[in-house]
Amino acid sequence: MKGRVLTSDVLLGIAPIALMIAVWQALISFGYAPATLLPPPGQVFMRLVRQLGNNEYQQDIAATLFRLFAGFAIAVVLGVGIGLAAAASPAVNAVVRPIVRVLAPLPKVALYPALLLLLGFGHESKITLVVADALFPILLSTYYGASMVEQKLIWSAMAAGTPPRQILFKVVLPAAMPSVLTGCRIGLVISCIVVFLAEMITSTDGLGHVLVTAARTFRAVDMFVPLITISLLGLILNGLLQWLRSYLLRGFPEV
Amino acid sequence: MIEISGVSQVFQTSGRQSHLALSNISLTIQDGAFVSILGPSGCGKSTLLYIVGGFVAPSQGTTRVKGKAITGPGPDRGPVFQEFALFPWKSVLGNVMYGPRQQGVSSAEAEAQSRQLIEMVGLKGFEHFYPKELSGGMKQRVALARTLAYHPAVLLMDEPFGALDAHTRTRLQNDLLNIWERDRKTVLFVTHSVEEAVFLSDKVVVMTRSPGRIKRIIDIDLPRPRRRAELLLDPHYQKYVVDIEGMIDDTSEDELHP
Ligand SMILES: Nc1ncnc2c1ncn2[C@@H]1O[C@H](COP(=O)(O)OP(=O)(O)O)[C@@H](O)[C@H]1O
Ligand SMILES: [Mg+2]
Numbered sequence: 242m243k244g245r246v247l248t249s250d251v252l253l254g255i256a257p258i259a260l261m262i263a264v265w266q267a268l269i270s271f272g273y274a275p276a277t278l279l280p281p282p283g284q285v286f287m288r289l290v291r292q293l294g295n296n297e298y299q300q301d302i303a304a305t306l307f308r309l310f311a312g313f314a315i316a317v318v319l320g321v322g323i324g325l326a327a328a329a330s331p332a333v334n335a336v337v338r339p340i341v342r343v344l345a346p347l348p349k350v351a352l353y354p355a356l357l358l359l360l361g362f363g364h365e366s367k368i369t370l371v372v373a374d375a376l377f378p379i380l381l382s383t384y385y386g387a388s389m390v391e392q393k394l395i396w397s398a399m400a401a402g403t404p405p406r407q408i409l410f411k412v413v414l415p416a417a418m419p420s421v422l423t424g425c426r427i428g429l430v431i432s433c434i435v436v437f438l439a440e441m442i443t444s445t446d447g448l449g450h451v452l453v454t455a456a457r458t459f460r461a462v463d464m465f466v467p468l469i470t471i472s473l474l475g476l477i478l479n480g481l482l483q484w485l486r487s488y489l490l491r492g493f494p495e496v
Numbered sequence: 497m498i499e500i501s502g503v504s505q506v507f508q509t510s511g512r513q514s515h516l517a518l519s520n521i522s523l524t525i526q527d528g529a530f531v532s533i534l535g536p537s538g539c540g541k542s543t544l545l546y547i548v549g550g551f552v553a554p555s556q557g558t559t560r561v562k563g564k565a566i567t568g569p570g571p572d573r574g575p576v577f578q579e580f581a582l583f584p585w586k587s588v589l590g591n592v593m594y595g596p597r598q599q600g601v602s603s604a605e606a607e608a609q610s611r612q613l614i615e616m617v618g619l620k621g622f623e624h625f626y627p628k629e630l631s632g633g634m635k636q637r638v639a640l641a642r643t644l645a646y647h648p649a650v651l652l653m654d655e656p657f658g659a660l661d662a663h664t665r666t667r668l669q670n671d672l673l674n675i676w677e678r679d680r681k682t683v684l685f686v687t688h689s690v691e692e693a694v695f696l697s698d699k700v701v702v703m704t705r706s707p708g709r710i711k712r713i714i715d716i717d718l719p720r721p722r723r724r725a726e727l728l729l730d731p732h733y734q735k736y737v738v739d740i741e742g743m744i745d746d747t748s749e750d751e752l753h754p
Contacts, residue, residue, distance in 0.1 A: 393575075393577045393579060393581035394581050394583065396546075396549070396551045396569060396575060396577075396581070397575065397577070397581045397583075397642070397643075398583075398594070398598075399551075399568070399569040400549065400569045400570070400571065400573065400574055400575050400643075400648075401571060401574075401594055401595035401598045401599075401642075402570075402571045402595065402598040402646065403598050415583070415585045416583075416584070416585070418585065489585075490585075491626065492583075492584045492585045492586065492587070492626035492628065493584050493585065494584070494628045
């Protein structure tokens with residue numbers, strides 16, 4: 242039963258993608274878009290397969306993945322840490338709240354030129370930008386999740402002998418986990434977008450850089466390859482996170 | 497012995513007003529006694545229980561357990577809440593093992609004890625279920641086992657069977673009595689069911705409508721061990737129920753808060 246539901250879900254998920262590719266092909270077949278600007282999907286996928294075996298392209302993927310992971314991981318640690326601390330301590334909350342109010346709506350990409358000057362063209366500036374963008378959704382959802390934890394769960398643990406300073410990690414964090422993971426999921430999608438964007442703006446390697454270079458030399462097919470690569474990476478990472486989520490939340494009612 | 501003397505509780509409400517929830521409560525509970533607190537909703541029964549639990553500090557008055565002032569929660573007083581408050585991320589076994597592990601009992605020893613308790617509350621075979629996979633009655637059995645697992649001298653039960661259907665409720669009342677007969681813990685039991693209070697208790701404390709005061713304390717002189725089928729036919733039991741219902745009637749808000 243569960244298996245059948247899963248396959249029908251997968252089919253439903255694939256259908257719109259198949260439709261998109263069909264429309265893409267149709268645009269070319271019926272002459273709405275010149276093949277030099279919009280290459281046919283078959284050609285793009287063939288190039289993608291060839292590129293995936295190419296050592297240089299693999300290094301670009303590795304550079305992007307490294308920045309993505311490093312930025313996302315730092316954002317998770319900072320976001321969960323600060324969010325928990327703010328929920329646990331009114332003093333921390335009083336400091337964090339105004340900072341978050343000011344910084345959260347700021348378009349972080351505006352900081353990128355300054356980051357480049359400060360940190361250079363390598364990994365650091367891009368990782369910092371990813372952290373800046375992915376941090377807030379994780380921080381906010383951790384904070385709200387941790388603030389909503391049922392008082393009686395905490396009391397039950399305290400009566401069982403858990404000292405107050407351990408309540409945060411033994412009760413509040415696990416109880417807030419559904420909310421924390423929702424924040425992480427949003428943070429991951431943002432990380433994918435931002436790392437690509439940063440590489441497009443200024444970089445010497447990475448998938449975003451590959452796209453910009455191809456665009457500058459009018460190689461349309463090579464422009465689509467990194468685009469599809471980052472989508473696939475996002476899909477795989479999201480799948481992994483989803484799997485981790487269903488493992489960690491196995492005891493929670495469906496959310 | 498639990499000594500509650502001159503306890504009052506004032507809450508600040510949203511409109512900068514203060515609300516007197518409990519007024520000058522004094523009550524002594526002997527070791528091993530089963531005492532029920534009965535009263536209309538909002539009269540401060542839960543608040544009184546939270547104060548004894550050490551979860552809430554009273555605005556006035558003192559509370560002592562075995563001569564020691566209550567300053568916070570402790571494993572000598574185990575709560576059981578109407579909402580169960582099980583840890584959703586832990587299995588039945590994990591929930592029950594939590595207390596002993598916090599008390600420094602080794603993992604193997606805690607597991608052995610917990611399995612025994614789970615069997616005692618009638619949930620053998622459900623050790624690896626998660627709370628969401630259990631019915632309300634089963635959840636409350638787990639919550640009781642989780643609390644019993646760290647051997648509190650006092651059980652603080654806040655309408656523990658209030659969310660259950662009549663049949664499940666009766667079964668849990670019987671099982672609770674059986675467990676209590678065995679180790680005679682002190683039980684402070686909040687309920688708004690008169691039958692439940694009389695059936696279970698040595699003493700019933702009737703409270704007035706808000707602000708909560710103690711209206712009457714009734715000793716329930718019925719033989720133990722109590723059998724439900726016999727008790728329901730016992731005129732003494734019936735008289736207790738009718739009398740106490742009469743005391744509650746003139747202060748009751750139960751029609752407003754079913
Ligand atoms: N934390 C709180 N803040 C403000 N008012 C409260 C709080 N807890 C309880 N009260 C009020 O105190 C009164 C007694 O509540 P409670 O002890 O829950 O009553 P009971 O359990 O008898 O129904 C109620 O009027 C309730 O609204
Ligand atoms: Mg109550």
